[in-house]
Amino acid sequence: MKFNGTGEMIEALEYPTTTDEIIDNHGEHELELQRGTEQVGEILERLGTEEFETPEDVRLSVRSAVGHKAIGRRFYSDRDPTALGESGPTPLSL
Template sequence: MMRRTHELLTETEYPITTDELVERYGDQQIELADGTETVGEILARLDGETYEHKEDAEFAIYSAVSDRAIGRKGYSDRDPTPLGSPHGPDQVSF
């Protein structure tokens, strides 16, 4: 999340609703791994809610960003590839 958005949410008085956040900060840009989105675009993916604390609003924004926030989709250097995943390594036959 951009530093400016974090600062704005810190300065906000709570509780606040999703609609109020969009009205105040909807044009605020969030930089993602593959582009940007606005707070309004992100929060539009969620149902209307009332956030009691800054952490609640931040979590809502983090949880609703698009897949443009993912660096390499389907990549993990820790977990085995799930069965049937199209992102797995090519099969080798001997």
Template sequence: MRLNGLGDAIERHDYPTSSTDFAQHYGDEVIELQNGQETVAEILARLGNETYTCPQDVRDALFTGVGHEAIGRRYYSDRDPSPFGEDGPQMLSF
């Protein structure tokens, strides 16, 4: 996930601030994701109305609120063992 220069704006913004206020200022900013992009307004809308007391709160909200386009292969894990009594997927090496 790339903040595309939004990091500086997050630092400069006045705190405390609400998610609504932050979205009014920076809602049109685009966040680049691994499999697409989303605007700040789209991400913050998923989280409801919050109050952010510092820049790290906003960063945490953005990293937490992104959609599934921010991850690689959905539902993939090479660390989960198959349950006892079940045959798991065939091993595949990339």
């Protein structure tokens, strides 16, 4: 995920601040994700109304609320065993 200047915007906010204040003033900032982009406003709307005391609080909230465009292949894991009743790749021991 690339913050594309959003990190500097987060640092420059006056704290404490709320999700609503950030959305109203900076919601159009876009983050570059692995499979597209998403605006800060879209991301923070998922959290409801919160108050942030520090820039780190905002960064953590944004990182935790990004959508599925931030991950690679959805529902893929090379670490989990194949579920019962499903066929999967033959295990390979290295």
